[in-house]
Amino acid sequence: MTAQTDAPLLRVCGLKTWFHTFGGVVKAVDGVSFDLSPGEILGIVGESGGGKSMVGFSIMGLIDKPGRIEAGEIIFDGRNLVSLDDNAMQAVRGRQIAMIFQDPMTALNPLYTIGNQLEEMLTLHTDLGPQARRERCIEMLAEVGIPQPEARLGAYPHQFSGGMRQRVVIAIAMIAGPRLLIADEPTTALDVTIQAQLLRLMKAQVEQRRTALIMITHDLAAVSQMADRIVVLYCGRVVEIGASAALIAGPRHPYTRGLLDSIPANHQGRSRLPQIPGTVPDIRKLPPGCSFAPRCPRAAERCRSEIPELTAAPAGGAFACHFPLEAAP
Amino acid sequence: MATNMPAAPSALRRFMASELAHNWLRSASAIAGSIIILGFVVMVTAGPYLTAQNPYDVRQLDIMEAFKPPMWLEGGTGQYILGTDQQGRDVWASIVYGSRISLFIGLAAMLGSALIGATLGLVAGFYGGRLDTVIMRIADIQLSFPSVLIALVLMSAFGTGVDKVLIALVSVGWVVYARTVRGATLREKSREYVQAARVSGLPNHKIILKHVLPNVLTPLIVIATIQVGTFILIEASLSFLGVGVPITQPSLGLLIKNGFDVLFSGLWWISVFPGLFIMLVVFGINLLGDFLRDELNPRLK
Numbered sequence: 001m002t003a004q005t006d007a008p009l010l011r012v013c014g015l016k017t018w019f020h021t022f023g024g025v026v027k028a029v030d031g032v033s034f035d036l037s038p039g040e041i042l043g044i045v046g047e048s049g050g051g052k053s054m055v056g057f058s059i060m061g062l063i064d065k066p067g068r069i070e071a072g073e074i075i076f077d078g079r080n081l082v083s084l085d086d087n088a089m090q091a092v093r094g095r096q097i098a099m100i101f102q103d104p105m106t107a108l109n110p111l112y113t114i115g116n117q118l119e120e121m122l123t124l125h126t127d128l129g130p131q132a133r134r135e136r137c138i139e140m141l142a143e144v145g146i147p148q149p150e151a152r153l154g155a156y157p158h159q160f161s162g163g164m165r166q167r168v169v170i171a172i173a174m175i176a177g178p179r180l181l182i183a184d185e186p187t188t189a190l191d192v193t194i195q196a197q198l199l200r201l202m203k204a205q206v207e208q209r210r211t212a213l214i215m216i217t218h219d220l221a222a223v224s225q226m227a228d229r230i231v232v233l234y235c236g237r238v239v240e241i242g243a244s245a246a247l248i249a250g251p252r253h254p255y256t257r258g259l260l261d262s263i264p265a266n267h268q269g270r271s272r273l274p275q276i277p278g279t280v281p282d283i284r285k286l287p288p289g290c291s292f293a294p295r296c297p298r299a300a301e302r303c304r305s306e307i308p309e310l311t312a313a314p315a316g317g318a319f320a321c322h323f324p325l326e327a328a329p
Numbered sequence: 330m331a332t333n334m335p336a337a338p339s340a341l342r343r344f345m346a347s348e349l350a351h352n353w354l355r356s357a358s359a360i361a362g363s364i365i366i367l368g369f370v371v372m373v374t375a376g377p378y379l380t381a382q383n384p385y386d387v388r389q390l391d392i393m394e395a396f397k398p399p400m401w402l403e404g405g406t407g408q409y410i411l412g413t414d415q416q417g418r419d420v421w422a423s424i425v426y427g428s429r430i431s432l433f434i435g436l437a438a439m440l441g442s443a444l445i446g447a448t449l450g451l452v453a454g455f456y457g458g459r460l461d462t463v464i465m466r467i468a469d470i471q472l473s474f475p476s477v478l479i480a481l482v483l484m485s486a487f488g489t490g491v492d493k494v495l496i497a498l499v500s501v502g503w504v505v506y507a508r509t510v511r512g513a514t515l516r517e518k519s520r521e522y523v524q525a526a527r528v529s530g531l532p533n534h535k536i537i538l539k540h541v542l543p544n545v546l547t548p549l550i551v552i553a554t555i556q557v558g559t560f561i562l563i564e565a566s567l568s569f570l571g572v573g574v575p576i577t578q579p580s581l582g583l584l585i586k587n588g589f590d591v592l593f594s595g596l597w598w599i600s601v602f603p604g605l606f607i608m609l610v611v612f613g614i615n616l617l618g619d620f621l622r623d624e625l626n627p628r629l630k
Binding site: 060062064065090091092093094095097098099100101102103106107108109110111120121124125169172 | 524
């Protein structure tokens with residue numbers, strides 16, 4: 001299956017996911033492309049309403065009406081997921097691609113024990129017998145750092161703290177051995193002290209199995225420590241993509257710069273935390289040019305009329321800006 | 330110690346330790362309601378052993394015993410505690426046998442409408458779209474008519490019979506479930522565990538049955554409880570109006586109708602006792618239903 005290790009596991013190409021509402025067409029994802037190799041960690045970063053989560057749901061094939069994938073390809077392991085029917089997609093979900101969500105408080109069904117919910121994945125996706133399933137569940141819980149896993153199998157979600165629940169959620173996602181994990185704001189709802197622990201846990205989990213990871217977050221600081229590459233989304237479009245270190249050291253797009261500047265740790269001593277002025281525009285009425293132009297300090301006449309194309313930077317990566325920042329020395 | 334899981338406590342013990350049981354034991358109205366319902370159920374199941382006479386066995390009837398007043402009035406006898414009717418039937422025996430039919434109709438119609446209504450509500454709420462629109466508009470149209478009126482029209486079309494009463498009641502009753510369950514389904518569907526079940530690759534029917542249904546059961550239980558009472562009342566109304574159960578299977582409502590013709594000639598007991606029984610039963614059911622509603626509805630806590 002993995003004859004050529006260089007071949008990307010996932011290639012998203014020109015993905016457009018639009019929602020046809022009464023108020024107009026919402027282009028939640030509008031021409032997003034990226035690829036991902038086995039074992040790679042990709043961060044997708046952007047503000048709320050930037051269409052980040054919809055990239056994840058599009059890959060999962062779970063776009064609900066009135067949304068639709070208008071164009072583009074999602075090639076996973078050589079197959080175009082966009083063209084698969086629902087039955088074929090169901091075999092991919094959970095088994096090949098798993099996904100975890102933001103809120104560990106509601107991500108587990110309150111009426112079933114966590115053992116039951118873990119086992120459900122194994123029943124669904126493997127041929128293991130009851131005893132083997134049970135052992136695998138205990139093993140998995142131990143791996144994600146749940147103390148006394150055997151005793152905790154019979155516990156209900158409300159008997160766990162938020163951080164422990166998110167560990168269980170990760171265990172459920174990883175237990176069927178997916179090749180791609182999509183984590184949608186996995187640590188946003190947790191205490192800061194626990195965030196780092198869980199990020200380390202996720203990183204260890206995916207590295208150990210060479211699972212590819214897409215980490216969707218608004219927290220550029222968190223993702224920069226984990227991801228190999230970062231995609232910055234704004235209003236459904238990729239504004240910058242690049243290797244993590246290079247993007248953090250020398251962002252080319254003013255939006256990326258703005259996100260970096262608003263991380264508190266990055267400018268100790270300065271009097272006031274800089275912010276990106278304004279808010280994300282109504283995605284139904286995007287400006288004709290660059291969607292970031294109304295908030296951009298560098299915007300000129302050209303930005304307001306012409307949408308910048310994503311152009312490759314000589315140092316690797318790509319950005320979509322008419323007047324990019326200087327490349328890092 | 331910690332490695333040994335405590336043995337799973339029995340269902341009864343778990344229930345007695347629950348908050349619901351705790352509050353139930355402290356609510357006078359809930360206990361009263363439960364006692365009334367329990368008494369009614371005992372009366373219905375033990376039926377023939379509580380009465381000397383089978384009121385539907387013509388051989389046991391004696392026309393000479395007709396119009397006997399209750400035992401504590403002049404002319405009453407201990408043999409007929411609540412008196413007799415036009416044909417010499419023991420009113421108490423009629424009530425015991427009639428309650429069977431009333432309760433059976435109430436329960437069966439509740440189960441039928443819960444099954445149909447909950448299924449439609451789950452489907453409408455989970456899949457949404459055109460199916461949802463069609464189901465919910467039918468429900469809206471139906472809700473704009475009084476339920477007794479709809480049942481009355483249906484019964485006039487079908488003719489009398491226990492089975493036909495059931496059909497009429499179910500066609501009236503499913504709407505409440507459909508609407509409630511749909512609303513609860515929409516709420517649960519937006520919870521992440523349902524999303525998580527979807528991304529796990531669980532097929533939709535399994536998500537609905539295993540994940541959504543158990544989480545929408547609470548309002549369902551409350552409605553179902555109160556609806557048994559409502560259905561007993563509607564059935565009594567239909568039977569009173571002569572379009573309910575046939576004369577060979579008289580329910581409490583039909584008993585009231587039987588005595589209604591002679592009510593104003595002073596023979597009040599033939600109608601009044603069945604009427605009191607309906608009142609008592611529905612009162613008991615509503616007491617328990619109200620308690621459950623208050624306990625199980627998180628918004629009222």
